[in-house]
Amino acid sequence: EAQLVESGGGLVQPGRSLRLSCAASGFTFDDYAMHWVRQAPGKGLEWVSGVSWNIGTIGYADSVKGRFTISRDNAKNSLYLQMNSLRAEDTALYYCVKDRNFGVVNVMDVWGQGTTVTVSS
Amino acid sequence: QSALTQPASVSGSPGQSITISCTGTSSDIGGYNYVSWYQHHPGKAPKLMIYEVSNRPSGVSNRFSGSKSGNTASLTISGLQAEDEADYYCSSYRSGSTVLFGGGTKLTVL
Numbered sequence: 001e002a003q004l005v006e007s008g009g010g011l012v013q014p015g016r017s018l019r020l021s022c023a024a025s026g027f028t029f030d031d032y033a034m035h036w037v038r039q040a041p042g043k044g045l046e047w048v049s050g051v052s053w054n055i056g057t058i059g060y061a062d063s064v065k066g067r068f069t070i071s072r073d074n075a076k077n078s079l080y081l082q083m084n085s086l087r088a089e090d091t092a093l094y095y096c097v098k099d100r101n102f103g104v105v106n107v108m109d110v111w112g113q114g115t116t117v118t119v120s121s
Numbered sequence: 122q123s124a125l126t127q128p129a130s131v132s133g134s135p136g137q138s139i140t141i142s143c144t145g146t147s148s149d150i151g152g153y154n155y156v157s158w159y160q161h162h163p164g165k166a167p168k169l170m171i172y173e174v175s176n177r178p179s180g181v182s183n184r185f186s187g188s189k190s191g192n193t194a195s196l197t198i199s200g201l202q203a204e205d206e207a208d209y210y211c212s213s214y215r216s217g218s219t220v221l222f223g224g225g226t227k228l229t230v231l
Contacts, residue, residue, distance in 0.1 A: 035220070037167075044124070044225035045159070045167065045210050050218070059218035100172065105155050106212045106220040109178060111166035 002026040002110045004096045009115030012086055020115060022079040022096030027110070030054075030074035033099035035108060036081045038092035038117075048094070049081065050104040057104050064090075086119045093117075125150065125211055125223035132229040138199040141226045143211030144192060149221055151192035155214035158187055158196045161225075162207045170209075171196060198228070206230045 008020040020036070036048040049060045049070040058070060069082040079096055094117055098110035126144040133139040143150065143158075150156055158171040169178050171187035174194065184199045194213070198205055211223040 037222075044208075045161070045212075045222045046124075047212070047220040047222055050220060057218050059220070061219065095166065104214075104218045104220070106157050106214045107155070107169065107172040108157065108159070108167075108212075109169045109172075111168075113166055 002098065004098060004110060004112035006094065006096045006112045006115035009094065009117045011118045011120065013121050014087060014119055016086055017082070017084045018086060018117060020081040020083065020094055020096075020117070022112060024077045024079065024096075024098070027098070029072075029077040031102060033057075033101055033104050034072060034079045035097040035099060035104075036070060036079075037095045037097050037108070037111075038090075039095070039114075040089070040092040043092075046092075047106075050099070051079070052104050053102040059104050083117070086117075088119050091117060091119045123221075125213060125221050127209075127211060127223035127226045129224070130227045130229065132231055133201045134231045135201050135203065137201050138197060139201060139228065140198075141196045141209055141211075141228070143194045143196070143213075143223050145194075145213055145221065146192055149192075149213040149215040150189065150194050152216065153214045154189070156187065156189055156194040157212045158185075158194075159210045159212065160205075160207050161210060167210070201230050203230050 100107035
């Protein structure tokens with residue numbers, strides 16, 4: 001069974017950095033694109049970033065472009081999100097998500113349980 | 122990147138059918154057949170219900186169906202059941218290798 005487990009969330013001050021990790025198991029990780037999706041308290045889902053199977057294609061939401069960097073290590077079956085210059089509005093539950101396709105599309109068929117990021121002084 | 126537009130809420134009685142609309146632009150919904158719908162029960166991970174406009178993943182009830190016309194996609198749930206009560210989100214691929222979600226629709230089964 002495909003499984004995604006996020007880690008690295010926590011409380012961080014505005015302007016600081018945080019790195020999220022996602023460990024994948026139960027499927028051939030390097031066959032599929034991966035995404036980060038977040039949900040702020042009381043708000044809807046927001047796509048943050050996606051990366052294709054071979055890191056050939058990467059996309060970011062305008063709200064995080066220039067501050068966040070997505071990466072993956074196919075040898076370690078892991079996905080990462082480096083978050084710099086964090087703002088209060090980045091406070092959210094961050095989901096690691098698998099795509100059904102190898103490219104960055106939006107067929108998100110496996111979701112982790114999420115890791116919570118709180119940006120506050 | 123403005124979010125796709127969904128109604129904030131819809132409701133229906135058990136056994137009835139409801140439709141949730143999702144409006145975008147020619148750069149997202151209108152330009153690609155990569156529209157997905159997700160069901161989200163609070164406290165749980167979202168679940169893929171429809172992909173590529175009208176395809177159902179294995180295990181999803183055939184009471185759920187999707188369609189698209191121009192820049193607007195729709196999710197129809199027939200034979201409403203109490204367990205269908207949840208938040209529903211549409212999503213579309215957008216030019217530039219980006220993805221948009223709708224604002225979400227809260228479905229209430231009366």
